[in-house]
Amino acid sequence: MDKIAVDAMGGDFAPLEIVKGAVLAVRDFHVPVVLVGDKEQIVKVLKDNHADQEPLIEICHASQVIGMGEHPGMAFRKKKDASVSVGAKLVKNGECGALVAPGSTGAAVTAGLLGMGRVDGIERPAILTPIPNRKDGYTFLIDSGASAQPKPETLLQNALMGYVYAKKVWHIENPRIGLLNIGEESTKGSPVVTEAYEWLSGQKVVPFAGNAEGRDIMSGEFDVIVTDGFTGNVVLKFGEGAASLFSALLKKSVEKGGLRAKLGAFLLKPALKKYLVKRLDYAEYGGAPLMGIKGGLIICHGASQARAIRNAIHMAKDFCEARVVDVIAEAVVQIEKEAGRLKED
Amino acid sequence: MDKIAVDAMGGDFAPLEIVKGAVLAVRDFHVPVVLVGDKEQIVKVLKDNHADQEPLIEICHASQVIGMGEHPGMAFRKKKDASVSVGAKLVKNGECGALVAPGSTGAAVTAGLLGMGRVDGIERPAILTPIPNRKDGYTFLIDSGASAQPKPETLLQNALMGYVYAKKVWHIENPRIGLLNIGEESTKGSPVVTEAYEWLSGQKVVPFAGNAEGRDIMSGEFDVIVTDGFTGNVVLKFGEGAASLFSALLKKSVEKGGLRAKLGAFLLKPALKKYLVKRLDYAEYGGAPLMGIKGGLIICHGASQARAIRNAIHMAKDFCEARVVDVIAEAVVQIEKEAGRLKED
Numbered sequence: 001m002d003k004i005a006v007d008a009m010g011g012d013f014a015p016l017e018i019v020k021g022a023v024l025a026v027r028d029f030h031v032p033v034v035l036v037g038d039k040e041q042i043v044k045v046l047k048d049n050h051a052d053q054e055p056l057i058e059i060c061h062a063s064q065v066i067g068m069g070e071h072p073g074m075a076f077r078k079k080k081d082a083s084v085s086v087g088a089k090l091v092k093n094g095e096c097g098a099l100v101a102p103g104s105t106g107a108a109v110t111a112g113l114l115g116m117g118r119v120d121g122i123e124r125p126a127i128l129t130p131i132p133n134r135k136d137g138y139t140f141l142i143d144s145g146a147s148a149q150p151k152p153e154t155l156l157q158n159a160l161m162g163y164v165y166a167k168k169v170w171h172i173e174n175p176r177i178g179l180l181n182i183g184e185e186s187t188k189g190s191p192v193v194t195e196a197y198e199w200l201s202g203q204k205v206v207p208f209a210g211n212a213e214g215r216d217i218m219s220g221e222f223d224v225i226v227t228d229g230f231t232g233n234v235v236l237k238f239g240e241g242a243a244s245l246f247s248a249l250l251k252k253s254v255e256k257g258g259l260r261a262k263l264g265a266f267l268l269k270p271a272l273k274k275y276l277v278k279r280l281d282y283a284e285y286g287g288a289p290l291m292g293i294k295g296g297l298i299i300c301h302g303a304s305q306a307r308a309i310r311n312a313i314h315m316a317k318d319f320c321e322a323r324v325v326d327v328i329a330e331a332v333v334q335i336e337k338e339a340g341r342l343k344e345d
Numbered sequence: 346m347d348k349i350a351v352d353a354m355g356g357d358f359a360p361l362e363i364v365k366g367a368v369l370a371v372r373d374f375h376v377p378v379v380l381v382g383d384k385e386q387i388v389k390v391l392k393d394n395h396a397d398q399e400p401l402i403e404i405c406h407a408s409q410v411i412g413m414g415e416h417p418g419m420a421f422r423k424k425k426d427a428s429v430s431v432g433a434k435l436v437k438n439g440e441c442g443a444l445v446a447p448g449s450t451g452a453a454v455t456a457g458l459l460g461m462g463r464v465d466g467i468e469r470p471a472i473l474t475p476i477p478n479r480k481d482g483y484t485f486l487i488d489s490g491a492s493a494q495p496k497p498e499t500l501l502q503n504a505l506m507g508y509v510y511a512k513k514v515w516h517i518e519n520p521r522i523g524l525l526n527i528g529e530e531s532t533k534g535s536p537v538v539t540e541a542y543e544w545l546s547g548q549k550v551v552p553f554a555g556n557a558e559g560r561d562i563m564s565g566e567f568d569v570i571v572t573d574g575f576t577g578n579v580v581l582k583f584g585e586g587a588a589s590l591f592s593a594l595l596k597k598s599v600e601k602g603g604l605r606a607k608l609g610a611f612l613l614k615p616a617l618k619k620y621l622v623k624r625l626d627y628a629e630y631g632g633a634p635l636m637g638i639k640g641g642l643i644i645c646h647g648a649s650q651a652r653a654i655r656n657a658i659h660m661a662k663d664f665c666e667a668r669v670v671d672v673i674a675e676a677v678v679q680i681e682k683e684a685g686r687l688k689e690d
Contacts, residue, residue, distance in 0.1 A: 132590065133590070182490060182579065215582040233559065234580060238583065245477070245563045276591075
């Protein structure tokens with residue numbers, strides 16, 4: 001089984017929650033983990049959690065950390081011994097199959113792109129984020145923020161990578177792939193999107209179910225929703241903002257609703273936690289894979305705690321076992337042939 | 346006072362709810378209204394609601410209706426006597442100051458664009474949608490779906506129109522105008538957005554507060570968020586989808602949570618309705634103005650009922666009283682001069 005590298009120094013609760021999450025993953029899934037970061041601090045947390053003798057846990061020392069506020073590209077070049085860079089190197093040289101990276105998304109994308117390199121033929125890596133949908137499952141939004149330059153080729157490749165992920169990692173037999181647009185008709189939308197629509201319709205590598213609209217990101221009508229990293233990032237952050245407004249209004253209702261509302265909230269709380277809060281919690285799946293690079297890289301929220309890290313490590317394990325990188329490398333040759341043919345038409 | 350034309354045949358609940366909404370508006374705000382549509386049906390609803398003798402209500406007969414499923418452009422050309430077109434004509438020829446249009450957004454935009462015409466100098470009209478924010482107010486998202494072709498010029502003009510609306514109609518003294526992007530730094534984002542950032546920073550007509558991110562659409566940190574109609578439309582529909590997922594999960598929690606959860610929900614419900622549901626209900630403000638055309642046009646949700654129509658008519662009244670069209674026409678001359686200067690740089 002591939003080892004999973006974990007950047008133990010990334011995110012708001014490093015190294016404590018990251019290391020705790022790794023210990024959970026090792027015990028629950030028997031997956032070998034390499035904790036990357038300050039050895040002394042990591043050992044201390046392991047000891048505190050009675051896991052310093054755990055045979056499936058290794059430590060790889062790294063003396064630097066890239067912070068949330070730093071410019072990812074510059075920090076990557078300057079801090080050669082940053083934990084996220086060292087983790088990417090472990091994947092690059094084959095010691096690990098994937099890296100789990102909490103903390104700065106920019107730093108993780110840079111480490112993946114420059115530290116591991118792109119899959120041949122893939123123009124731009126893309127972040128795939130699972131979004132909870134109304135059918136009790138997840139819809140994968142790709143790209144949710146790696147590349148802000150929308151081009152038809154990029155959208156075609158995003159569709160391909162989303163398809164591979166849905167099919168190989170989540171074992172969805174016939175994934176429905178939709179192109180995010182502002183209407184169902186093929187002629188709707190910006191020039192880039194209408195061109196991507198034509199390309200997607202004209203090829204046979206990825207099954208294409210047509211245009212999807214904003215509301216379909218959560219409707220469950222699609223398994224994969226393809227978009228550019230600008231729109232995807234806006235959607236994702238807007239979703240966070242909407243959840244936070246919703247939760248603020250919920251709190252306000254309880255506060256202003258008097259004793260009756262307070263009692264109601266007290267009674268309703270366990271069910272809300274179980275069926276609503278949990279369903280919307282990113283810790284349930286752990287992170288978002290960066291697709292299109294030569295290796296696994298699961299980007300985790302900066303606020304990730306142990307359970308999110310545990311689940312991200314599971315995601316990384318699945319990613320490796322499904323041989324996603326190889327499958328993408330094979331499929332991209334096919335789809336680029338078709339794209340070339342479509343371009344000539 | 347300007348008369349307000351109302352497309353009485355538009356939307357899912359026409360003419361009943363539209364006419365009832367107009368009656369409410371006339372009585373609450375003493376605004377003169379012209380109901381456009383099938384005279385016989387309108388008179389019947391007025392009689393049923395004891396409003397057929399209302400002196401502030403006129404009827405303008407129109408024999409056709411543009412349905413939700415029709416292609417807006419084609420339908421507009423073919424159905425010369427469609428209620429939405431006749432309503433636009435009333436504004437064009439000066440009989441009314443604004444049109445309230447429930448039903449197909451595409452048909453309303455087409456009627457505004459072709460039936461009323463653009464303000465000189467405005468390249469593309471834009472929909473301005475009020476989004477509830479965390480500071481108990483609204484943030485105006487412009488463009489939320491009129492034009493899918495993102496250009497720096499368009500974003501600059503959207504900023505201008507959003508500014509005029511916030512300042513003149515909502516009387517916000519120093520509106521904070523943000524450019525929707527994927528990071529706070531000026532160099533972030535797609536080429537169109539970085540260019541728009543430079544232009545916005547380089548001019549003095551519109552106060553520019555810098556980049557805003559997806560989460561700022563609801564954070565209340567900005568009064569106006571400027572974007573292209575593609576991103577704006579996706580955001581808006583995603584918001585609807587998120588609200589509907591949230592409400593589905595809330596229902597599920599109550600259903601699956603047993604007697605305790607049901608009792609809790611019963612107790613909490615009045616407070617939720619008052620502080621959460623009402624706050625997120627578009628009926629509270631009624632509709633979204635189409636900015637940049639020669640006249641007022643308030644686009645309403647297809648599912649609008651009486652209260653939404655009443656409030657949209659109030660919005661139309663405010664729009665007329667603030668002389669939005671004239672102010673935009675004056676300001677666009679200024680900003681185009683600055684844009685020309687910036688282009689030459």
